[in-house]
Amino acid sequence: MSFFQGTLNQFVLSKEQIQKIVDGMTEEFVEGLSTTDPKNITQQPSFITRLPTGQETGLYLAIDMGGTNLRTAAVHLLGDGKVGVTMEKHEITQELKTGTGEAMFDWIADCTASLLKKVVIDMGNADLHMGVTFSFALHQTAVNRGKVLAMGKGFDLSDVMGKDLKDLLETGFSRKNLPVTVSAIINDTVGTLVSHAYISPSTKIGVILATGTNAAYIERASEVSKYNGPACEQMILNTEWDAMGKASYLPQTKYDKEIDAVSLVPGFQEFEKMVSGLYMGEIFRLVLVDLIEQKAIFESSLNGQVPEALRPAKAFKTLFMSTIESDSSADHKAVDKVFKTSFGVDSLTSEDRTKVFNLVHAIGQRSAAMTAAACATLLYKANGGSVHLDAVKEITTIGIDGSVFEKYPQFSQKMMKELTKILGEDRASRVRLELARDGGSVGAALVAMISRNGGAM
Template structure:
């Protein structure tokens, strides 16, 4: 990494309007390509088999699980009508041992977690009502509303004997082994769940986004354009874009740090867009850049280019540290010293050092927001003329966004909005609302399970 100056590094993370537009155009091309491709390696634009959004009037009590990149959430969801819900939820951390073990061990554990929830809500559920909606935050080839083959798993997962298997069979196998009386009635992706659940509360919602450990999005597409869909005839279809897996080197503005993260990941050349914007990777981008700055004597020059051993540990700089540092808006940025000393034992930062680390982290956060806004723009433009009308003078479109990066990273929503203004212009961007979506996976899964098991068409 020889020759990098501080300004070189900041410039490498700062996107020009032309670079942002290339992302919009490139993602739009891939969205269109994904609608019809039969290449099994292309996991984008997956039909969800869900053909409409909820009305907000649905009622009932259903089980749900939401399996993400970091946690498993089990829930009993009360749909109360008028967009209201009541949720009893339990959260369980998915350990590294589980992520890299056997599929059977993972699904036995999920069954144990579900059994624990049933003890909590048993008084609310009759034995004939144990229908479950499942939100699965990984690539599925959906074959029915309650069936789908696992196509790929990122986010640190490396389970044996899971890829290519039907998720309903995997889950119900665990339930049967553990004597848990639950039937999987619906399977959805977390972004589909975010879209469905936020539309239950806010009918103007047309796009659902996840921005947490990983990232993904869902939107409504005209069924006639979804050439890969072979199910019953319908007018429209909610698609799981799997935009995390999109991105080509001809339009993604990858820095040398992005390329290094990709090269050492479990699956190189997979989920390259996600590796540039999501919570699992932002902290590591920061660490690699800090290491480079120290080696070039652009940071902590008293170390004479020698990087502390603590900073050499991969993934040791958490995205949470970035949030802590950006939350300190004082001119002295003392949070930089606090984080580096407390977590890495690194002391002796000058005011210049603190300012440089703060500026670096801010540039990486702004880039993530700009790229996410560009991806949302691609969806808005792809759907324009159907469920969206960007040129309307009155119609408002809501994007429901769930995830820790959007919720907890300082001013992330404002950064995204600023990027939308730069891309779309003030007038059109003013009609796009970015709203925080909560518990989208659980509520969305329950909504789809309820409509499916009640005999309606989702």
């Protein structure tokens, strides 16, 4: 077997390898339901105990605070699964990120006031209810309360750590004379599940598959032994599956291990490092450099010499993989375009282009297969276990948001094909994979509505 073929084969997963992922993640999901170890961040209760029906109506505010931008939105729930969204996006400056908490939350209030001028609503004397998507670590104690643990992403705010986010926001609104009540604080994955359930009531799982990856699902409350809140029948859990994945069951190659070893936190988020958009391109780059040095590819044009432009970490973007795989023609001319434009490599042979295409395909296929395995595990959990899944006849929808799922060629079809292998045709025929959007804003507004009406505690 050639060096190239042996390398390629490392990314082609067997049925046994897929089953090991299913079994391993099942064990971690179950462990996360009961663990009180503060280092284990998986299976976080959201305090949301029901999903929308799709018939809800009303106007709710939402903010989605990330590392770069703040999005403010007025979400009109129109019933029949329909929404109208008025949104503004504001860049969070470095000055704000490193200033006082008071300045940050005054600015958030000002951004909210700007939105309210645009939507022109009759507020009267009533409070406006807001849902908040907060992309930073919180110790959540209720559906609308959580203490800020750490922020990162360039933030260094004074007088914020350890304080309750609801209090910080509402104090800022009060200083600006805005009658806004924070009714819900959520994670973006929970928002994806809730917002897609409004459109497709059969939704039981929400997934983010973009730069990073995560998932949320509905679990029977009796299974969540670490939850000590008010009694309920079910609970949406933020799985934090990005933090799952033990080397004992993941099919890691030497390239995956290299990525993990040089990451900020080695041994953490191994699953995410094998499947998400932040890492797929880097996996390909490491493999390609190895193949070039072994003269297993590009021999006639490079003769074992790696171009300088390919040497820096993250130099090969996952977007390049998407461009290459979008051209499935026999001559794979998109390979020429990517390598000539971005790396100054030309005069590739037909064999070289085919090798590049096949390698890109294998890495993308592995990501889809591993994500499908994780989804299969949650399908079992969300439907009461593998035995009960046979008895479930209704459709179960998985709402998936993110650039990898939306834009990587044929990704949803690859996932569905792998799910069929794992579940069998009969079970898989009852599963739908659907693109979900606007989870951060619509999802937050919907949870605010659910909370206000007593559906979340």
